[in-house]
Amino acid sequence: MSTSTASESSPLLADTHLKPSKDAETRQLGPLEIPKATRYSILLGVWTATFLSSANMTLVPTMLPSISSEFQKSHQASWLGTAYLLATCTFTPLYGRLSDVMGRKGAAQAAVLFGGLGTIACGLSTNMEMLIASRFLAGIGGGGISTMAAIIVSDMYSLRSRGLAQGVASVFNGLGFGVGGPLGGLITDCSSTNAQVGLENGIFGSSAAVPFINLLISVNLLISVNLNYVTPGKGKSTVEVLKRIDYLGSTTLLITVASTLIFLSTRYNEGLPWTHVTVIIPLILSVAFFILFILVEVFVAREPILAPFLLKQKVPVLVGISNFLVSSCNFAMSYYFPMWFQTVMLTNAAIAGLHSLPSSVAMPVGSVFAGWMMHRTGKYKMINLTFGILPFIAGILIAQIREDSGPIQAWFSITPIGFGNAVVMQTTLVALLAHIQESQMAVATGFARLFGSVGQVAGVAVSSALFQFVLEGELRKRIHGPDSEEMIKRIRQNTRLVETLPVDQQRMARDSYDVSLKVVFWFAALSTLLAYIVRLPIPEKDLERTAEESGQDQISQQRIPGLEDSERRR
Template sequence: MESTHNATVPPRNIQPPNPNAPFKEVDVATPSSSIRSTAELDGSGQEPNGTEEEEENSRTVAADEPSAPGAQDENIPQRSKLKIAVIMFSLAVAVLLAALDITIVTTALPTIAEEFNSASGYTWVGSAYLIAQAASTPIWGKVSDIFGRKPILLVANAIFFVGSLLAGVSVNMDMLIAARAIQGIGGGGLITLANITISDLFTMRDRGAYFAIIGGVWALASSLGPVIGGLFTQKVSWRWCFYINLPLDGLAFIIILFFLDVKTPKTPLRKGLKAVDWLGSFTMVGGTIMLLLGLEFGGITHPWDSATVLCLIIFGVVTIGIFFLVEWRVAPYPLMPLDLFSKRSNLAALGACFLHAFVFISGSYFLPLYFQAVLGATPILSGVYVLPTALAISFLSAFTGIFIKKTGQYLPLIWFGMLMMTLGFGLFINLDENSSWAKIIIFQIIAGIGVGPNFQAPLIALQSLVPKRDIATATATFGFTRNLGSAISVVVGSVIFNNEMKSKQSQLVATLGPQTASSFGGGSAGASVGLIQSLPNEQKAVARKAFAEALSTMWIVYVAFAGVAIVTSLMITRNKLDKQHQETKTGIEAEKEKRAERVAERAERKRKRASRSSLPLDTEAQNSTPVVEAEKETKV
């Protein structure tokens, strides 16, 4: 990634100084000058007024701007509109497949479980993909920083291709679950690296439009997945849920190989592997898997207070805590630089991402349950019925990208989206067994209008607030946060829904009898939807009402989280979106430069804090500079 000062020019091109321009010191003769400029942007020599966060943001913006108005990195290849369209097509196809595989198996699972005679593996076909995707997401960004975007994107495509092939030819449930985990690793890379690649290709001002394409594709794929999966299962074979990936993924691979023209460092394999934060990778992957497994087991295969669930959740959280300790004190090239979490606005953008995913995924997961259990729709039709949400999301995603490109503003869209999302999901509380289709469609459209803007607007906000060197890791962290929010949301919603169904056992027993009522109690309610259609009309009405009321209570909780999202989004600060673009640097040398810059910035912050507190600095601190501190740290 590029440093914050890469506007340095050869001496013969130096322009006369502008006395009114902010001063940016650049010592051409000193190799370490690149890390000095971030600390010396105020030409007066005085510390700027305002909070430390505002000062840091202003330094980042100023340092990121080229030295001359309209300056552009001369090494950036000039791409035609056709070439950009071809590249975006390949990235959109990659994201389409990765998103499609989240939901395409949902309508095929009963057939798969029956063919392999494995009821216990029913849920793991879907969970293996989601857990592997979430756990692997943070790693892809840093690995692409070391080896370059293009080769790692091709590796992710290849892994997804192999996983899809193995899933299609699976001979038993264990093989299918393992193949789905391989798919998840590749899918996590495809989604993360597509966003990182877009960040490399386009200016901050323009990339919102291209993120909108990715967000719209993701929303459509997630909604159409159950429909496509059901059609394949009924008309051909469930195996085509995975075979369909092979030609499309192969096409994306070929296009990326021949048309994606981003700079790739010649990093030696051994040296690159040595630079990977392996300890951080293992602790992050291990902690995430344990945490998500504990949440997945809880209340379904094991009681929440069982030793298995408690140990998985506790050790998962502890291991993730160890990961952050490793990133802080041990890793020379961390997966998640803790500087990402040092500013309130960055945390607010990540918090908005988590809460947005938490609320949005509930609609994708529980609206089909409402259509099947309360309205009596088939699995395929329930996928069709959520299209109003998907179409509204896609339309607003496109509008968001255009708005950001034209105005350079992202905060109004974030706030508008959070408000509309809260309103839309609040209206879901009123859905019952007698709701009209007009009401159902309008409620979905309002919710979709609220969800759409915040697929990309918080990411644009986060990228504008971090130094350019950290955009890849920030994007990967954003993706991990979204995956984690989605996974936790489904568990929370399921627990609330199951508890509500359990509380209605007395009225169900009075009408359905104890044996039938037990099928709708606790964790078995969602799996017993098909039983409702076989009940007599009077009993069917009671069961549908119970499902509608349980879902209504669950929506109240999601509305509360949406309200928290509104408050969180208010803490995101406004920042300038650059219209200039500079080539992103990757490779080992770029990683060393990033590390030196971070050390210099930390040293400067320590000096400022000591100065503010009016405490005397020790002799070594007084005589040191950010450059000296950075050189000491780099040598270590």
């Protein structure tokens, strides 16, 4: 048996798939047999979908203050983010299972369809309730798109090359994040010139949905025509597929997370007392259904979305906790960093969105760098430890930002978060895949995405609760008088009101927002520090594994009969 080694002359995305054998023409090919042109067409399809999903996700943060202000519901603004993330966290782990029983094509098409329909519905929404429901629908597809992209890349590349391939994928992800924020701000600034027309024609306007529909059709065509390789475990009938879905686990998880979000919203965003029925009941439900979710996953579900066998292994658990904390940091910053510039510096939405651009640019750079380093060295731990501390440093810098801070701190202090956390996410995914059998790859990817998705929800929901709780207290310290309660309520419900206030009241409101948002920034910094500590025990493992170590022999025999020794070339 021989193993290949990487050198400086090796191609970055090595051709690790198997060349088709003569009998391949008469049967469906496995992911390692497909021609290079087909493989690149598949990647173009799934990565374009990733770009659209990322842009969709980051449109909202910069539009969030203005949209919610139009409806006089800024204190409920976090639901525009948490509705999307609630769906993502509930349905994302299903795609790992669905991709095994439905095939990669069916699961990918379902994700693109839900994401597209949800985004179009967002564009046509005319009230807060419709927009929140549309964001939930979009989240069902958004989480699936990112999960399926990771699974498909892992199918078509060897373990050592996966990190680099995922790094290239992050370029599309980063482009989406980079475009979404400024685009959302631009749409907000344009629509604010005629708010009533904007509401009548939908938040984004129906014309904005046209190019998205065209891209959606193109992505579906690329996936439908090219994503036809064979993987083991695909269901033979629709009935078999439906039987293998963990409905009870998904439902209990959905109720658990939704109840937690309602509790945080009513207690801290609405400011209701602990004894209020809409506070205590969601809290009780969240605890009860969390316990029920665990019992279902361990004792009832035929193919549980949580994959309890992974909870018995150290590396998957550590990777999952790290993903949770890193995602909390990322989403707390992405939702509230632009708000600081809108409410404290009084910049317009487009400029506020541009302040997140350096992080969005650094993200794909960090992913490609991590992938290239792992491809070149076959190691991941030292890269993780070296660059994984950068987000914590960035969090401290952001928490120290002031109105008179220079342009370097205002524009580039967020950059290490994008770069460092991108390195972390790439290296931890490869670390996870290096410690499991190849046959468990899709389920493990969904497992890791589940923790990350819950972290996204926590990042937005917890930071929103902290922000609103502190904001109310800070406003009460500064604003007094017979109409103080009404003024505090108006400032909390309409962030755009700040710039229209008299100079003295505006100063008090800006200072209150400044203190409240700094609490969120410290929360994000603490999350990423804890994530760094959690990753310390993850052991190093040589990525140049043999087929026997990864269990690939057995999978190759199931997937590509007659080529059982082919994977030993890795």
